[in-house]
Amino acid sequence: MPRCTHCDGHVSxxxxxxxxxxxxxxxxxxxCAANAGIAEVSRxxxxxA
Incomplete structure (x- = not known):
């Protein structure tokens, strides 16, 4: 089950x-991030890291 490495939340x-x-x-x-900025926050x- 995939997880976000920042908040450990489930992702599809x-x-x-x-x-x-x-x-x-x-x-x-x-x-853990605003939907409009997920790509930018992730980057x-x-x-x-």
Missing amino acids: DDFVRVFAAEDGQVRACPN DRGRK
Whole structure:
């Protein structure tokens, strides 16, 4: 079951397919980031990791 690495919230396989980083990790999800900015938040968190 895929999880957000930031908040440990559940995400769907489709969400992972669209928003996961190149390493397959989801660093932002609707539980911990504004829906309009998920891609940007994920990218920023990935740079800090």
